[in-house]
Amino acid sequence: MKFVLALILTFFASAAHADEPPAYIGSAQCATCHAPEAEAWKGSDHGLAWTLPSDQTVVADFDGTTFSGNGTAVQFSKDDAGYHAKVTEMDGSVKDYNVHSVIGIRPLQQFLFETAPGKLQSFDVVWDVDKKEWYHLYPDSVLPPRDGLHWTGPYKNWNARCAECHATGFEKNYDPKTRSYQSTQAEIGVGCEACHGPGSAHRDWAADRKPITLPGLDAYGFTMPTRGGAEKWVQQCAGCHSRREAFGDGNPLPGTPYHDAYRLSLLTPELYHSDGQILQEDYEYGSFLQSKMYAKGVSCVNCHDPHEAKLKAEGNAVCVQCHSPAGNPEFPSLPLKEFDNAAHHFHKEGSAGAECKNCHMVEQTYMVTDERADHSFRIPRPDLSAQTGAPDACTTCHKDQNPEWAAKQIEAWYPDSTHRGPHFGTTFAQARRNPQGALASLLALAKDQDQADLVRATALYLMQSAADEETADQTSVLLADDSPLVRASAVRLQRAAQPPVRVQNLIGLTSDPVALVRMAAAQELIAPGAILPPKMAAALRGAFDEWRRSLGNRLDFPETHLVLGGMALVMRNYQAGLAGFREAVTLDPQRVEAWSMIVRLEQALNGDEAARQAVGQALQANPGTPELLSMQIELQGGSGMPPAP
Template identity: 25%
Template sequence: MPRLSRSWWDWLFAIAAIAGASVLVLISLHNFPSEAQPPQNRPIQSHVAGYVSSNACRSCHSGNYTTWHASYHRTMTQVATPDSLPQNMDQLQLALNGTEYKVEHRGDAFFVHKRREGASYGDGQQIVLVTGSHTLQVPWLETGQGRTLEQFPFAYIVAERMWAPVSQTFLIPPDIKEYYSIGAWNGACMDCHVTQGQSRFVEGNRWDSRVAEFGIACEACHSEGAEHIALNRNPLRRFKIHLTTRSDPSITNPARLKAPDSALDCGQCHSVWAFNSMTDKIDFNRQGSGFRPGKHDLAQRFVVQPNTQDHREQKDFIRRTEPDFFGNRFWGDGMVRVTGRELNGVQASPCFRGGQFSCISCHEMHLYPAESAALKTWARNGQLKPGMESDQACLQCHTDMTTRLVAHTHHAADSSGSRCYNCHMPNTTFGLLHAMRSHQVSSPTAREGTDYGRPNACNLCHLDRTLSWTAEKLHQWYNQPVPSLSQDDQTIAAAVQWLVKGDAGQRALLAWGLGWEPAQKIAGGDWFYPYLIYSLTDPYAAVRFDAWKSLQTLPGFANFSFDFTAAEGVLSEVAARAYEKWLRDVRSPSATYRPETLLDSDGRLQKDIFQRLQSERDDKRIILSE
């Protein structure tokens, strides 16, 4: 028998591997996960033309599947099961606005029974879906109207392991007791919480909603997989592509797209968008999104940038029909102020105009190696690439800054003031009960506070300094013009003004910001107590929540218990006790306070000035609902 050369053995092994992969592909296709007998009481995963689900990708792309499976994209929407819902659901009893709720566990299903106070519990409504798993989880109930869903009026705050009314887990005016109506998931939430959803409005309040896959799965970013799988049943084709450096044209790889198109892949969900026309809205409702990864626009939709000249007719229509639309989503200069809408910031960044900057400049959808511990950290940290939580995120492009960092920042190299993110992507967006970094790369100015209401990066660290101090530093270091400033801006710390007389969005950012460790180290936390305790009684529940969590970061209050959803009278009593605790047990008798903080030497607020600021509070209605 002739001896086979090493190259022949290599070919045989390659062919065997290809054949094995082909078998796995066929198996995965055979297991397409459309439900054999789909339930009638909720949206279903159904066959959508061209989509094959993540299960079909798993056999060939097991590493990618593993990293995706560990991400919060996967669990954006899940069918309600004992594994996907919070623990101890069967022991849950809650009350809100005169209605009591009790959860019953039957087999693998959970049912919510309701009753008005003093009456008997009615028949149960099954919990059929749950959205979220990272910060908040919101269950959705069957309604008896086909696949139409009703929101359970409580959300589970994951970090606190507590339930709270949904209306108090977003920054929403206190008079709004129920935020989402029946059918809201079908008509709105599913637009970004599933892969290729079809709302399919029927009539009245009835929907027949279907999805290619629950959660954000492979085909949301790579487009339909059916053609890709069919073509790659041919092992020779796969081997030929494997031997080249070109991408397989039958599937989209966002990493190989031009930066604007790659960013749009994320922005199909992570943006403030609107429909081009009513016709497009109806088509989106019936057929799902016409956008496919790799395309240059969102098809039936467009990304809403308030101050650009595109889509003027549509934006004028929005201004006429929804007067608060822009104010509830953008700062006065057009910078986005709600979380989850990062593409708006990316597109408005000078880096983006260079043509190379996109979401995956800093983030990645698949982490390698896919080790369990590393995956958990990666998922919690916004799927940042290794090293991208540091200055390296900016220095990968701005390489010249490496040698002149201190000259540029005017701060010590190891100072938080020399961290690129803190100055150029400060925490000025809000949602899901916390502040997040703006994704519009910008430079701090004093004018953004006076003209547009947005806290600037300098005063978000130097919480004890005035806006005038910031303006002078920016003029001295970067030759920025000093704007005309009020007497308060010259004498009262900017943070104090935003926290006391700002609008609800500003107050929420500062309530969170007083718990931010870099700011505490720079501004000192001794004077934070009275302001955080005062904020425990804010009309907006989200502000109260963040004031509570920030207060817990300060000495003496780590175990401070507080129900941020309590009635106004209870909140006032708890705040009064907390203030007395600080004065009696925590405050140092030798502590001194900068005059800009409005605290006297005994730690008490300067009453006349403080009350005047209170009377000037901006009480316009704000909805920052993410």
């Protein structure tokens, strides 16, 4: 299917570029002066995040090994030309692939195949480094090749979904007209410049040691200030170590403030338990923002060596750097006492229960074999499990017991604890069941400055489905909150306000200093109507253009075209709306919500026969789907359907 090309090309016209940043020079040049750091880095998970296949980088066995399961059969081989996989799909199709490149080194190793020129896909059959065997990443799934979640589908596309965090200086360069990629990167793998920024100006500094005075660079020539402070470095790490939506076409320049480059995922039911514990992979940042450690100024590099990408010490030793009678002068609020003993953890020394992380950083296993620790550093609260439905640390190990037993045990150990008070998790659990009934509690959480900003923003998000004019009014004060996360979430609630009030409350935020907030405001002011003074109108156009460019960088995402289709309907451009939904199902035929809109729009624009053809196409891609079957019955019976919005 073709785009309405004139609309697309106009809508996503390129913006003028700012002054060119320094050039990337490659980690090899950095190593000439920074040999110890380079030596630590080259064998790290960062250095091996994406590599070309060779005897040094491939740990999987390609010597005639096979895998069969999940509707897929694979034969792996190696010869002088490289590494290969012969893949037989469940529909009987057979294709030979060359291994283009390698992802990671431990505890599993994945491989990329080039399925079209420039288009890389991550294969779902991967190598378990410890067990030394092939396995399928999704053992419970059997997907045909046309399914969007199949390894050849849009959600496993390396260029769009993964490369920016496995490469340095990456640019996706997707062409929506041809649905093709011409991606580039300065260096595959997470090189020195992925964190510090392009190195050419720093190389100039090294020649004469004269401070650099160019805009956007520190005195040493870096876009990410060498002495940037804890918060800047946390945000730099978070660019990849978070669940988020990127605004740009590839890597933002290191040093770019997080909320100018990404929309962070909130504590939604799809990603987190109601008390904020990790459910799906969150890549640490969303957890860490909830922690008291983050609130006190702890950063990633307090615990992790940034070049080796390993903990600075093994086991409990990494924690007692600070949590000990000696403490750490950087964090004066720490209690100076012994924690690494049985008087604190009540477990046998040297046992799993004596390890700090097993109580305070419970691990979840993803990708079958990859254990990830929850970085919210929480105090175990089994007393809340009955209300929140969330797991607790104690019964993660003591599987023969229940949370009630664990709660009694902890109360016996700590009868005077101050850590058993109210928790946002009980309110979030109620809100997930009954948003209307939880509105007052959610509002209180959103206004509670003692809560983490991510928690406050999530409280506002959970209010959306039950919001009314009073809700919009009560939360309008948060449009001026110090936190961009809170401001952006409060913007969405203004949807419930009367249009003149909404415009009055939001128009100033189109000039907010943070891109996340400006774009959120633009989205809520998209509907035509208000006549604004020239200065305000210009600010709105600027924010809208910024959001437009952000969407233009994600035209290879099916979900982007759902947004574009919905936006076109708001603007009463029904043909453009239809084009948007059509492109969504071209990229992912399983987007039933897009098919439903296509059927309704075809009926409204082109009549019942066009709608019947559309629902037939939808059912061919999604056989047996109740919603689509119901629409088909309505069309066959001639009773008609409710009109499209």
